[in-house]
Amino acid sequence: MTDTNLQIRLVRRPTGLPSPEDFEIGEAPLPDPGEGEVLVANHYLSLDPAMRGWMKEGRSYIPPVELGDVMRGGTYGEVLRSNHPTLAPGDRVVGMLGWQSHALSKGDDLYRVPPEVTGPQALGVLGMTGLTAYFGLLDVGRPQEGDTLLVSGAAGATGSVVGQIGKLMGCKVIGVAGTEAKCAWLTEELGFDGAINYRTSPDLTKAVYQATGGKIDVYFDNVGGEMLDSALACLNRGARVVVCGAISQYNSDSATGPANYLSLLVNRARMEGFIVFDYAPRYDEARVELSRWVQEGKIKHREEIVDGLRNAPQAILRLFDGNKQGKLLIRIGS
Ligand SMILES: NC(=O)c1ccc[n+]([C@@H]2O[C@H](COP(=O)([O-])OP(=O)(O)OC[C@H]3O[C@@H](n4cnc5c(N)ncnc54)[C@H](OP(=O)(O)O)[C@@H]3O)[C@@H](O)[C@H]2O)c1
Structure with missing residues (x-):
């Protein structure tokens, strides 16, 4: 067993896209668990768009990562040593243990992964992104059978699950993604009714109108910007914009809001944000349902895995240039 902890710290706040110089890679001695603590060896790190927000100074739903601190991140790993009353060596756990190969925890922030769930599943379809899709769509979007659901970022970790849950709810589902291969994956493998390549559509609003008949009942927005405006232009009466x-x-310091917001008024529509962490008391309910759908083959998932924690500062860029499909993960160690 190694006696060092590989860690990646945030040392500079990015301007625009994050760059490897915003991070420092170093090693620290492997810590010993104190009273009631466990030492966890992290096997996978989840890379999430939200991390870009955590690197920014300012008020948000969670404090920013301090300069010099290990970068925050969701992890899957295994308990190596334990002084904890209920966690034992070999237990597989998910937590927010950060961009590092090992971490100490008091255990109350860890979720024990059931035996039938793999590490990548525990961080993806049955982890934070699956939970986001579940609560965002079902609680905030409230889809009804026969509704038209539009999802942006549809070939990503969250969007791909949103669209498949939408199909299970009896919706007509249209996805928006950035390549032809992603669009084909949505319609040919995931069962979406249609897909729009936003990068090659000369008139995005027209493409959305044609695909949805201009009657979107639920728009699940992962993207904002121009995409949000195009969706707002095509709402049905009583629509829900998630x-x-x-x-x-x-990656911008001055996010722009939607120009077409009056469509909410005209269509008696509702636009509502949410943060998945607020649903923590109900995570188990979603995990049961999502696991069943995955086991029954009703929800398919895909992970893009990059080897080596040292590659995380470069790999995070793939969230923004779209060079990946499904859930983006770092495999730590061998
Ligand atoms: N509210 C919450 O509690 C919560 C929780 C988790 C995630 N989220 C949000 O959910 C969204 C999706 O997260 P995820 O983890 O599932 O990431 P993801 O969708 O797996 O990855 C991001 C995808 O966004 C697309 N994209 C990147 N830049 C874009 C742009 N400028 N315009 C349009 N599409 C762009 C890329 O695909 P293309 O090839 O299609 O461009 C990329 O693959 C993010 O906005 C994230 O912040 C929210």
């Missing part, structure tokens, strides 16, 4: 994220705006 503000899950706005990745097109995360």
Whole structure:
């Protein structure tokens, strides 16, 4: 067993896209668990668009990562040593243990992963992104059978699950993604009814109108910006716009709001944001349902895995240039 902890710290706040110089890679001695603590070896790190927000100074739903601190991140790993009353060596756990190969925890922030769930699943379809899709769509979007659901970022970790849950709810589902291969994956493998390549559509609003008949009942927004405006232009009466994220705006210091917001008034529509962490008391309910759908083959998932924690500062850029499909993960160690 190694006696060092590989760690990546945030040392500079990014301007625009994050760059490897914003991070420092170093090693620290492996810590010993204190009274009631466990030492966890992290096997996978989740890379999430929200991390870009955590690197920014200012008020948000969670404090920013301090300069010099290990970068925050969701992890899957295994308990190596334990002084904890209920966690034992070999237990597989998910937590927010950060961009590092090992971490100490008091255990109350860890979720024990059931035996049938793999590490990548525990961080993806059955982890934070699956939970985001579940609560965002079902609680905030409230889809009804026969509704038209539009999802942006549809070939990503969250969007791909949103669209498949939408199909299970009896919706007509249209996805928006950035390549032809992603669009084909949505319609040919995931069962979406249609897909729009936003990068090659000369008139995005027209493409959305044609695909949805101009009657979107639920728009699940992962992207913001121009995409949000195009969706707003095509709402049905009583539509629900779910503000899950706005990745097109995360690398900008001055995010722009939608010009077409009066469509909410005209269509008696509702636009509502949410943060998945607020649903923590109900996570188990979602995990049961999502696991069943995955086991029954009703929800398919895909992970893009990059080897080596040292590659995380470079790999995070793939969230923003779209060079990945499904959930983006770092495999730590061998
Ligand atoms: N509210 C919450 O509690 C919560 C929780 C988790 C995630 N989120 C949000 O959910 C969204 C999706 O997160 P995720 O983890 O599932 O990431 P993801 O969708 O797996 O990855 C991001 C995808 O966004 C697309 N994208 C990047 N830049 C874009 C742009 N300028 N315009 C349009 N599309 C762009 C890329 O695909 P293309 O090839 O299609 O461009 C990329 O693959 C993010 O906005 C995230 O912040 C919110």
